[in-house]
Each structure stands twice: as C-alpha cells, then as structure tokens.
Amino acid sequence: MQQILSRVNKTSTFATSLISIVLGMLVGAIMMMAAGYDPVLAYRALFASALLQPYDLGESIRTITPLILTGLAVALAFRTGLFNIGVEGQFIVGQLAAVIVGLKLGLPPVLHAVVAVIAGGLAGALWAAVPGLLKATRGVHEVIISIMMNFIALNLSNVMIRKWLTEGSDSTPKIPDSASLRVDFLSQLFGGSRIHLGIFLALAMALFMFYLLWKTKLGYELRAVGHNPLASEYAGMSVKRNIILSMMISGLFAGFAGASELLGTAGYHSIQAAFTGVGFDGIAVALLGANTPLGVILSSVLFGVLTYGGGNMQFEAGVPFEVIRVVFAAIILFVAANISGPLVDLFFRRRRGRHLARNLD
Amino acid sequence: MLETLTNILNTTVLYSTPLILAGLGGLFSERSGVVNIALEGLMTIGAFTAAVVTIVTGNAWMGLLAAVVSGMILALPHAIASITFKADQVVSGVALNFLALGLSVYLVKRFYDGAAQTPVVPDKLEEVAIPGLSQIPVIGPSLFHAFPTTYIAVILVLVSSFILYRTPFGMRLRAVGEHPQAAETAGVSVILMRYMAVIISGALAAIGGAALSISIGSEFNQSTVAGQGFIALAALIFGKWRPYGVLGAAVFFGFAVALSLTGQLYGLTQYLPSEVLNMLPYVLTILALAGFVGRAEAPAAIGKPYEKGSR
Numbered sequence: 326m327q328q329i330l331s332r333v334n335k336t337s338t339f340a341t342s343l344i345s346i347v348l349g350m351l352v353g354a355i356m357m358m359a360a361g362y363d364p365v366l367a368y369r370a371l372f373a374s375a376l377l378q379p380y381d382l383g384e385s386i387r388t389i390t391p392l393i394l395t396g397l398a399v400a401l402a403f404r405t406g407l408f409n410i411g412v413e414g415q416f417i418v419g420q421l422a423a424v425i426v427g428l429k430l431g432l433p434p435v436l437h438a439v440v441a442v443i444a445g446g447l448a449g450a451l452w453a454a455v456p457g458l459l460k461a462t463r464g465v466h467e468v469i470i471s472i473m474m475n476f477i478a479l480n481l482s483n484v485m486i487r488k489w490l491t492e493g494s495d496s497t498p499k500i501p502d503s504a505s506l507r508v509d510f511l512s513q514l515f516g517g518s519r520i521h522l523g524i525f526l527a528l529a530m531a532l533f534m535f536y537l538l539w540k541t542k543l544g545y546e547l548r549a550v551g552h553n554p555l556a557s558e559y560a561g562m563s564v565k566r567n568i569i570l571s572m573m574i575s576g577l578f579a580g581f582a583g584a585s586e587l588l589g590t591a592g593y594h595s596i597q598a599a600f601t602g603v604g605f606d607g608i609a610v611a612l613l614g615a616n617t618p619l620g621v622i623l624s625s626v627l628f629g630v631l632t633y634g635g636g637n638m639q640f641e642a643g644v645p646f647e648v649i650r651v652v653f654a655a656i657i658l659f660v661a662a663n664i665s666g667p668l669v670d671l672f673f674r675r676r677r678g679r680h681l682a683r684n685l686d
Numbered sequence: 687m688l689e690t691l692t693n694i695l696n697t698t699v700l701y702s703t704p705l706i707l708a709g710l711g712g713l714f715s716e717r718s719g720v721v722n723i724a725l726e727g728l729m730t731i732g733a734f735t736a737a738v739v740t741i742v743t744g745n746a747w748m749g750l751l752a753a754v755v756s757g758m759i760l761a762l763p764h765a766i767a768s769i770t771f772k773a774d775q776v777v778s779g780v781a782l783n784f785l786a787l788g789l790s791v792y793l794v795k796r797f798y799d800g801a802a803q804t805p806v807v808p809d810k811l812e813e814v815a816i817p818g819l820s821q822i823p824v825i826g827p828s829l830f831h832a833f834p835t836t837y838i839a840v841i842l843v844l845v846s847s848f849i850l851y852r853t854p855f856g857m858r859l860r861a862v863g864e865h866p867q868a869a870e871t872a873g874v875s876v877i878l879m880r881y882m883a884v885i886i887s888g889a890l891a892a893i894g895g896a897a898l899s900i901s902i903g904s905e906f907n908q909s910t911v912a913g914q915g916f917i918a919l920a921a922l923i924f925g926k927w928r929p930y931g932v933l934g935a936a937v938f939f940g941f942a943v944a945l946s947l948t949g950q951l952y953g954l955t956q957y958l959p960s961e962v963l964n965m966l967p968y969v970l971t972i973l974a975l976a977g978f979v980g981r982a983e984a985p986a987a988i989g990k991p992y993e994k995g996s997r
Contacts, residue, residue: 356789360796408776410723455972465975466984468723468776469923472916473968484961599909608780645795650788657781658763662771 338615341663345613346627349656353648362644370641375634383515386524387590389629391416393527394582395607396625397534398449398575400616404538405571406551411456411471412579413604414478415449417597419583421482422448424594427500427587428490437503442526442584449580450573452478457572461565467572475600483596496595506589521589530578531618537574547571579604606632609653612660628653688823690952694944695828699836700902702940704729706839707894708918709925709932710846711757711887716927717850718883719863719987723779724764725891726915727786731760732892733899734790737804737906738797746809746900750835750893757892758885760786765884769877772991783915791908803907804899811835811901835897840933842890847929859883863985866992876992894918920971927985939967 354364375385395412402409409415423445432440456470490497506521538544549557550567558564582603587594610628614620635649708725715722722728735756740749760782767778794804811834819830850856861869862879870876898914899906921939925931946963 356792360793408774410776410780459972459976463976465977469919469975470972472723473920473972476913476916476968477965480961480965484959487961488959599912605780605784608777609784612777645792645800647788647792647795650784651792654781654783654785654788657784658767658773658778661773661777661781662767663773 341660342613342615342620342624345656345659348659349652352655353652356648356651357644362642367638367642367644367648371634371638372630374637374641375630378516379514380516380518381633381637383512383518383520385630385633386515387518387520388633389625390521390523390527390589391582391586391603392606392610392625392629392632393524393622394530394578394585395604396610396614396621397527397530397607397618398578398582399607399611400614400618400621401534401538401547401578402571402575403611403616404551405547405567406554407457407460407568407571407575408468409453409456409471409572409575409579410468410608411453411474411604412575412582412607413600413602414471414475415452415576415579416583416586416601416604417475417478417482418448418452419445419580420587420594421478421485421583422580423504423584423587424490424497424500425485427504428497432503434503437501438506438588441500441504441588442506442581445584445587446577446580449576449578449583451576453572453576453579454569457569460572461568475604479597479600482594486594486596490594497593499592500588504588505592506585507592519590521585523585523589526581526585528622530581531622534578535618543570579607582607606653609657612657690948692827693951694941694948697944697947698937698940699828699832700940701943702936703833703836703839703902704894704897704914705918705921705936705939706843706933707835707897708891708915709921709936710839710842710929711890711892711894712919712922713846713850713887713927713929713932714859714883714890715887716922716988717863717985718859718880719866719985719990719992720765720768720880720884721775721779721989722764722884722887723776723919724761724782724786724915725887725894725918726911726913727779727783728757728760728888728891729895729898729915729918730783730786730790730911732757732895733910734794734804734895734906735892736896737807737899738793740807740809740900741805744808746807746811749807749809749900750811750896753892753896754889757888757890757895759888760892761884761888764888765881768991769880769884772993775989775991787908790906794906804905806904807900809900810904811897833897833901835893835901838893839897842893843929843933850929860985863987866987866990870994876994880992891915891918917967920967923984924971924974938970942966 357364357367375381395416398412399409423441426441426444430440452474455474456467459465459470460467486497487493506523508522511520512518538548546562546567549562550564554564606628610621610624613624631649631652635646638644639646708729711728712722712725732753736749736753739752740746764778764782767773768775795801798804813831813833816830820826850860858869858874859879862874862876866876895911898910903910917939921932921935925935942963946960949963950960
C-alpha cells in the first residue's frame with residue numbers, strides 16, 4: 326500500500342514537470358503568436374542554434390554550469406524545509422571572494438584556481454549562515470533575511486571593486502591564468518567556446534548532494550528536519566544545527582557557482598547595477614527538478630538551452646529574448662500549483678483506484 | 687545649510703512615495719495571510735502599463751488608472767496559485783516577479799521596435815503646490831510642493847488605516863490572516879477575503895510602480911523598479927505590518943537614499959561610500975527582524991494555505 330502510494334507520487338512529480346514544461350512553452354508560443362511572431366520558427370531557431378554546432382554546444386554547457394550549482398543550492402535547502410532565496414547574494418560573494426584570491430594571492434597554477442574556488446564556496450556558505458543562524462536562534466523567516474542579504478552582497482561587491490580592488494574603476498583587471506578554470510583542450514574540443522572546468526565541479530556537487538542526503542546520517546537528519554521538525558526534535562536531532570548546516574551547504578553550492586562563473590566564464594568582476602538572475606533561476610531549476618540531484622541536472626539542461634538559445638532566437642527569428650523569462654515564470658507557476666494533480670487524477674484515478682482496491686484485498 | 691535640508695527632505699519624499707504605496711499593497715495581502723513577495727513584479731507591471739498608456743493616450747491620469755487595472759489583473763495568477771491551488775506563496779510570488787519583468791520588457795521591445803526602454807512619456811503627473819503651505823520655509827517646498835502620487839500615498843495611508851481598523855471589511859481581513867478557521871466559523875469567506883486582499887495589493891503596488899515611470903521618472907525600462915518592491919517588503923516588515931509603520935519605515939528608507947544622494951552631491955561619500963549608505967535599509971531590517979530593534983510580529987496565519995474544514 327505504502328509502496329504503491331509512493332510510486333504514484335513519483336509518477337506525478339515527473340508528470341508535473343513534463344506537463345508544466347509543455348504548458349509553459351505553450352504559454353510562450355501563445356505570447357509569440359499574440360505579438361505576431363511565428364512560434365515554430367522561433368523554437369526551431371532556439372534549439373538548433375543551441376545544440377547543433379560544437380561551439381554552441383560548448384556555450385550551452387557553459388550556461389548550464391552555474392544553473393546546476395544554484396539549482397542544487399536551492400534544492401538542498403528545500404529538502405530541509407528552507408527556502409534559500411539568497412542564492413543570488415551567495416553567488417555574488419562567491420564571485421567576489423574568487424576574484425580577490427585570483428588577484429591578490431600569487432600562487433602556482435592549479436593550486437591558485439583550487440584556492441579561489443574554495444574561497445568562493447566558503448564565502449557563499451558564510452553568507453548563507455546568517456539567515457540560517459537567525460532562523461535557528463531567533464525564528465526569523467529565512468526568506469526576508471536572504472533578500473536583504475542579496476542587496477547587501479550587491480552593494481558590498483560594488484564598493485569592494487570601486488574602492489579596494491581598483492581605483493574607482495567599474496571592473497577589475499583579468500585574473501591571471503594560474504587561477505583560471507578555462508583549459509585549452511576543452512575550449513578547442515568545443516570550437517573555441519568558453520566552456521570551462523566548472524561543469525565537472527557542478528556534476529561532482531550533484532553526486533555529493535546525492536551521497537550526502539541519501540547515504541549519510543547527516544543527510545537523513547537534514548531530510549527528517551525538512552519533513553517534520555517536531556518529530557525530528559523528539560527523536561533527538563538538533564533542528565537548529567541542521568537548519569544552519571543546510572543553509573551553509575546550500576550557500577557553499579551557490580558560492581561555487583559564483584566562483585566558477587568568475588574564474589571560468591568572465592575572468593574579471595565588474596560593478597553590477599542589478600542582480601545577474603542566475604541565483605533566481607536556480608529556484609526554477611530546483612522546482613522543476615523536484616529537488617533531486619538528477620532532476621536538477623536535467624532541468625538545468627532545459628533552462629540552460631532555453632537561455633542560451635533564446636539569445637540566438639532573438640537574433641534569428643526576431644523574437645525578444647524576454648519571452649523565455651515568461652516561459653520560466655509559467656513553468657514555475659504550473660509546478661508550484663502542482664498542475665498535474667488535477668490532470669493526473671483525471672486520467673489515472675480509475676486505474677489508481679483499482680490498484681488500491683486490489684492491494685487492499 | 688537650509689538649502690541642503692530642503693534638498694534632503696525633498697529627496698526623502700521623492701524616494702519614499704513608491705515604497706509607501708507598494709508597502710501598503712503588501713500590507714493588505716499579508717494581513718490577510720498571503721505572503722506577497724511579488725510586490726516587485728506588481729510594481730514593474732504598473733510602471734510599464736502607466737508609461738505605455740500615457741504614451742498612447744497622452745494623459746498621465748489615464749496611465750495611472752490603467753496601471754491600477756494592470757496590477758489587479760497581474761495579482762490574479764498569484765491569488766489563483768496560492769489560494770485556490772494552495773501553492774507555496776513565496777514560490778508563486780517569485781514566479782510572478784519573473785513573469786512581470788519578462789512580459790513588460792518583451793512587450794516594450796515589441797511595441798517600440800526592439801528598444802530596451804519606452805520613449806519619454808508626453809504627459810507627467812507634475813508637482814502640485816498646495817497654496818499657502820508650500821510657502822513655509824524648508825518643509826514647504828519639499829512636503830507641500832510634491833508629486834500627486836505623494837499626496838495619494840499619504841491619503842492612502844489614512845484610508846488603509848481606517849479600512850483595516852474601523853470597518854467590518856478590515857476586521858474580517860485581519861481575522862482571516864490571524865485565525866482563518868475562527869473567521870470561517872463566524873461566517874467570513876476566507877477564500878473571498880484573501881482574493882480581494884491580493885487584488886487590492888496588486889492595485890496599490892501598481893500605483894507605486896506608476897509613480898516611478900510617470901511622475902518621478904518619465905519612461906519605463908527594465909531597471910525602472912530595480913528592487914524597490916523588495917525594499918517595500920522590507921518597509922512592511924520594518925513597519926510591523928501596520929499602515930503608519932509602513933509610512934514611517936518607507937520615509938526612513940527614503941531618508942537613507944536621500945542621505946546617500948545628497949552626500950554624493952556634497953562630497954560626503956569621499957569618507958563614506960554611497961554603497962555603504964545604500965546598505966543601511968537592509969542592515970536595519972535584519973536587525974529589526976532579529977529582535978534588536980523591537981520585535982516584528984507577523985500575522986499568525988501568514989504563508990499557510992487555507993484548507994476548509996481543517997483545524
């Protein structure tokens with residue numbers, strides 16, 4: 326009985342994601358038609374330009390890389406019942422820490438990059454510890470604190486660039502090659518694109534999250550706290566400790582995302598007037614991926630391809646890129662409202678009922 | 687010296703106006719128990735609609751009216767997802783923010799040949815001087831020679847306070863946010879009250895957005911709102927979910943911006959970078975929430991979808 330229910334649950338999450346993607350893209354198509362564009366032409370241009378050439382494939386993978394990491398960050402926090410909307414800010418301090426190590430420390434190649442990546446991850450973890458700590462000790466909702474921390478991160482990063490890393494300039498110099506995550510071999514394999522080693526870091530972190538959550542005692546506790554904090558407390562787990570730890574690991578992923586973007590893609594840091602949005606995209610990725618590592622990877626691929634291909638779509642079919650943001654929004658809304666619930670019920674209720682009846686006999 | 691003071695006051699009023707309006711919007715929604723992290727998106731759609739309709743009709747008041755309608759319409763998906771489908775209210779709000787920014791920039795590009803911003807609006811809600819009062823030194827030119835949206839904001843604070851605390855509608859709304867089961871037992875429709883609250887919230891936040899595009903500013907682009915919806919949310923919390931609290935917090939945040947801008951003007955930022963001043967509202971909100979500057983108590987039923995018949 327329990328098994329059957331959990332299986333039904335699993336199909337419904339998967340179905341929810343698939344149905345939401347289809348409906349979301351349909352919303353996009355309707356918007357294109359309403360504005361007088363050809364959706365078929367647009368979507369074809371989008372996918373063709375993101376996947377067919379080695380260069381574009383490399384650039385798509387580059388776009389997917391930070392999405393996996395920010396998606397994992399949001400997903401891990403969700404598993405512990407926390408909404409880390411602060412991934413954006415943790416991403417920014419990750420970038421900042423990475424560029425500081427990149428510019429200020431003189432280290433041999435490889436080691437330099439490793440230290441810079443770790444610095445970025447730790448900065449993200451510390452930034453996320455603040456909302457975690459306040460949630461655990463003072464019961465303040467982590468969402469509000471995280472939003473505030475995002476703005477503080479943005480201003481902190483800007484003032485550091487303007488006052489400390491440069492003399493009043495808008496962007497830092499490039500980091501030395503010793504700290505770069507880009508390797509010639511990989512770039513050449515993908516037609517000279519900006520693909521970098523960050524993708525392996527992202528995949529490794531997905532594996533790490535899977536191992537942590539489902540194969541260790543700590544991971545069991547994190548999930549238990551997310552599932553039922555009162556029961557976990559009663560069973561002797563420290564809810565407070567797990568909240569703080571979960572936020573910090575989540576922030577670690579976000580910081581890694583920032584560091585890998587900086588050390589692999591950009592190579593320098595610049596003053597930002599607004600958020601990059603990569604952190605917020607992580608929310609969409611995690612939701613669509615049902616907060617599992619594999620799901621996050623798959624949905625990152627979808628969102629990454631849509632994002633990178635969307636830029637080309639604007640170029641080739643004349644459709645403004647922003648329609649892709651609307652598609653994202655629609656997908657999140659459909660997933661959040663668990664749109665497949667009513668639909669799945671409609672199609673499978675009878676069969677499910679029969680299954681249950683048979684099992685009860 | 688007096689001139690500086692007038693300058694700071696003037697900028698404070700200017701920057702607090704949209705925050706007051708959007709903060710009041712958040713107030714209605716959250717007092718009814720629905721988290722409204724979508725203020726940013728609602729302001730964005732308001733700013734966009736106000737600018738476009740003002741350009742089309744040539745009348746800024748038409749723009750303002752259209753903004754109100756657009757905010758009410760855009761608030762609907764949030765209400766449907768979070769009230770009817772019981773989706774996570776924060777997630778649904780995040781989606782709405784995506785939707786508003788994507789939709790408005792998409793349409794701007796469509797309407798204006800791929801341009802990233804609208805043309806300058808042909809008509810604005812210009813500053814109005816209140817006869818007599820505007821002659822008072824220092825406060826006259828700043829408080830009584832202001833944009834109409836500022837007067838609207840102040841009047842709406844009074845009206846909101848009256849509605850929330852002195853009318854049956856307001857008491858029902860607050861009851862639904864504190865103890866929905868009890869309210870339902872007393873014959874109040876929780877679902878209906880929450881829908882109305884979220885829609886009012888959309889209207890008010892959209893006026894805040896319109897203030898940015900057709901009175902303080904005179905065009906719409908993707909950074910017109912630039913996070914002010916989130917600051918309004920902060921003002922709502924800092925103001926402890928009360929109308930006058932929102933007013934006070936918004937004025938305080940506006941003052942922080944004014945200091946940073948005026949400071950730049952007078953070279954103060956040589957010693958204290960403007961970014962540090964920009965951080966002030968956020969740092970203070972965190973301190974306030976952490977209980978160091980007075981405890982902020984949220985409505986009891988906030989964030990919880992209402993299940994009919996549950997206890």
